[in-house]
Amino acid sequence: MTKFARLIDTKRCMGCRSCVAACAVENHFTPDAPWNVMIEYEVGTYPSVKKVFNTMNCMHCEQPACKAACDAVGAKAISKNQFGVVLIDYDKCIGCGHCVTTCPYGVPQYNKEVRDLNPGKGKTGAEQIAAADRHPTHRKKAKVVEKCTFCWHKLEKAIADNKTDLIGKAQEYTPACDLVCPVQARMFGDIDDPNSDVSKRIKETKAVQLKKEFGTGPQVYYVLEEGAKS
Amino acid sequence: MKHLIALLIVGIAVTGASFGVADAAPKKGATKSLDPAKGYFHQLHVQKMTMTCATCHSSETRDILFLRKDDVVPAAMPGQVDRHVCLTCHQAPGKPTWYGAPAR
Numbered sequence: 267m268t269k270f271a272r273l274i275d276t277k278r279c280m281g282c283r284s285c286v287a288a289c290a291v292e293n294h295f296t297p298d299a300p301w302n303v304m305i306e307y308e309v310g311t312y313p314s315v316k317k318v319f320n321t322m323n324c325m326h327c328e329q330p331a332c333k334a335a336c337d338a339v340g341a342k343a344i345s346k347n348q349f350g351v352v353l354i355d356y357d358k359c360i361g362c363g364h365c366v367t368t369c370p371y372g373v374p375q376y377n378k379e380v381r382d383l384n385p386g387k388g389k390t391g392a393e394q395i396a397a398a399d400r401h402p403t404h405r406k407k408a409k410v411v412e413k414c415t416f417c418w419h420k421l422e423k424a425i426a427d428n429k430t431d432l433i434g435k436a437q438e439y440t441p442a443c444d445l446v447c448p449v450q451a452r453m454f455g456d457i458d459d460p461n462s463d464v465s466k467r468i469k470e471t472k473a474v475q476l477k478k479e480f481g482t483g484p485q486v487y488y489v490l491e492e493g494a495k496s
Numbered sequence: 497m498k499h500l501i502a503l504l505i506v507g508i509a510v511t512g513a514s515f516g517v518a519d520a521a522p523k524k525g526a527t528k529s530l531d532p533a534k535g536y537f538h539q540l541h542v543q544k545m546t547m548t549c550a551t552c553h554s555s556e557t558r559d560i561l562f563l564r565k566d567d568v569v570p571a572a573m574p575g576q577v578d579r580h581v582c583l584t585c586h587q588a589p590g591k592p593t594w595y596g597a598p599a600r
Contacts, residue, residue: 303563322563329596338592339536367537368586368594370579372562476561480579481587481596495561 268430269350270416271457272444273464273473274321275489278451281306281319285443285452289323292417292442293404294383294392299375301414302443309493318494321452323443324373324414325476326352328483332365332374339364343411349425350485351416353403359410366411370480374411416454417441430456434464457485552577 281304289295289302302323308315330352333344343358344365354365354374365374383390397405401419406412417440424430424439433439434455444454455464467473473487474496490496541547555575559565567576587595 300563303565305560305562305565307560320561322561331594334594338594362536364537366564367577368579368582370582370595372559372564372567375564479598480583481598483596 267348267458268456269458269485270326270421270433270454271350271464271468271485271487272323272416272441273453273468273471273487273489275451275453275471275473276318276320276491276494277489278449279319279321279447280449280451281317282448284446284448285321288442288446289414291392293415294390294406295375295412296377296381296383296406298379298381299377299412301375301412307495309491309495316491316493318491320488320494321443322371322373323486324352324416325371325482325484325486326350326416328485329481331368331370331480331482335364335368349421351418351421352413353415353418354411354413356402356405356407356410356412359407361409361411363411370477370482371484374413376411377406377408379408380406417443434462549574552581554578 283304286300286302286304290300293301295301302321305320305322307318307320309318310316326346328350330344330346333346333352336342336344339360339362341358341360341362343355343360344352345355346352361376363376366376382388383393392404401422403415403418420439420441421433424433424436427439429436429439434444434453437445441454444452453464453467455462457465457468459465468487471489473489475484475487476496477484478496488496541552542549553574553576559576559578583595583598585591586593587598
């Protein structure tokens with residue numbers, strides 16, 4: 267079975283935010299509801315200090331707290347598919363904000379309004395695409411919650427084309443953020459395949475999940491600087 | 497006529513059940529309100545569970561590994577919520593839980 271996971275190497279990351287920009291362009295997220303955010307902080311004691319660049323996106327947890335909360339209120343707008351990707355159905359979301367509150371990683375974004383990406387400068391090409399012609403994950407709606415989808419529109423295409431072996435390698439089948447990293451600090455692939463590049467590198471680098479104490483089983487692994495928060 | 501009466505009874509039953517569900521859950525269009533009087537989350541914790549604000553909110557909390565780290569905290573709000581506080585109830589067996597079993 268194929269199960270997608272991501273590795274982020276904070277030792278390699280230089281904080282350029284290419285991944286953030288790529289996500290913004292690919293998923294045209296609005297400034298109020300970012301799907302990918304760069305968090306930076308310092309570790310160590312002067313004069314031995316280091317800066318940690320830690321990008322955060324949806325962790326696509328094995329036991330997603332957001333889904334549990336959504337199911338509990340009866341909306342059932344959040345699902346986790348057989349490939350491990352957690353998705354929100356905008357048509358089912360009631361905007362109650364339970365997922366926003368329960369996610370320990372602060373991932374779900376409540377989108378109050380769909381604003382122009384470039385206010386006063388007209389709509390961008392992506393904004394001019396009719397909602398019906400967009401992938402369901404890109405049909406922006408006000409007063410619903412949205413978040414990173416692992417670029418499901420690309421993964422879905424790879425699955426349909428029976429080319430899952432090219433995920434993490436080919437441009438059209440790889441999440442935008444992982445594709446653009448100039449220092450190869452990001453890797454994406456099938457964690458269920460012990461021979462996949464991502465599986466091997468997670469093992470080699472002893473990458474860890476963030477906030478394991480919540481027991482949600484996040485599927486994004488981090489190689490952390492010494493002293494970095496986990 | 498019998499069919500009409502049966503349909504009426506079924507209709508009334510379904511409508512009643514719908515209202516029952518709607519009372520128990522947030523309604524379509526409900527917004528993420530931070531107002532303790534209106535927000536569903538606050539209704540549960542403050543009004544039903546009679547928890548104080550300081551149980552969850554702390555002005556000293558600064559969880560850096562949080563995607564919405566720049567969430568604006570209203571001046572009247574007593575600080576951000578440390579999600580670790582949630583674990584005290586929502587990870588315990590036999591209680592409503594959003595989080596899985598504690599990781600080893």
